Amino acid sequence: MTGAANLTEPSNYGAAAAEQAARYVKERAGAAWRRPVAGIVLGSGLGGLADRIEDALRIPFSHVPGFPVVTVAGHAGQLLVGSLGGQPVVALAGRFHMYEGHEAALAAFPVRVLHALGAPVYLASNAAGGVRRTFSPGDLMVIADHLNLMFRNPLIGSAEPGDERFPDMSDPYDRGLRALLHAAGAAVQVPLQEGVYCGLLGPTYETPAEVRMLERLGVDAVGMSTVPEVIVARALGMRVAAVSCITNAAAGLSPTPLDHHEVMDAGRSVAPRFEALVTEFVRRLPAVSG
Ligand code: HPA
DSSP states (O other): OOSSOOTTSOOTTSHHHHHHHHHHHHHHHGGGOOOOSEEEEEOTTOGGGGGGOEEEEEEEGGGSTTOOOOOOTTOOOEEEEEEETTEEEEEEESOOOGGGTOOHHHHHHHHHHHHHTTOSEEEEEEEEEEOSTTOOTTOEEEEEEEEEOSOOOTTOSSOOTTOOSSOOOSSOSOHHHHHHHHHHHHHTTOOOEEEEEEEOOOSSOOOHHHHHHHHHTTOSEEESSSHHHHHHHHHTTOEEEEEEEEEEEOTTSSSSOOOHHHHHHHHHHHHHHHHHHHHHHHHHSOOOOO
């Protein structure tokens, strides 16, 4: 068959595969396993948070059942199990982007695994271009809402067991968790912006005309990830929080062309503030049992 996959086939990136991956992770953690207060995905340039995770068990993505074998050098990801801010967490340093050719369901699969591991909260982070003209590189933005201009949805196909078929998206980024991010930011003196994130497929950066369009649509920051993950997290009933690291002014808003290396460097310069914020946020999350 060519074209669309048979929509009644079980997904390779569905609930059963996530359960299998979760079993493997728990087995590796052994007696040290504790249900996480949050599952965290670390965006481009923000992987340094992994070094703040205490008593960390590091599992290469290639060992996790169901994760694809990715051959691009320098993008090898790791799943970490450990403690942050005195609380148990699971973090993924690295993600699967749709611009790499992955389908939306795979881009969101790690979130299914975090859910299967018992995380009630999903915390996403990403690098993004600033569309709001008052944003500067190095700003951190709490995502208040998103625009899905990837025109893909990871829930297409038969509903996975445990998924809401028609998830409500009227409050995708949990109000209480947003307030908690702001409280954590204030406590560690990390100023935070708040705004709307727009997910595009990439891998090209936007044209200036596209950025002007996004500006008119009410977008504050633009990136190439996160949206499929948040959709799946909401379908599973997880509470979602997300932070964008503004690495550059979006195309056309600054006289210099966009350069991936500069984008990554900006991510690294904001890393200490990002790490302080996330550590304090996790410290303030409600404890979980089990
Ligand atoms: N556009 C899209 N994705 C990005 C950008 C951008 O300007 N910067 C970092 N990720």
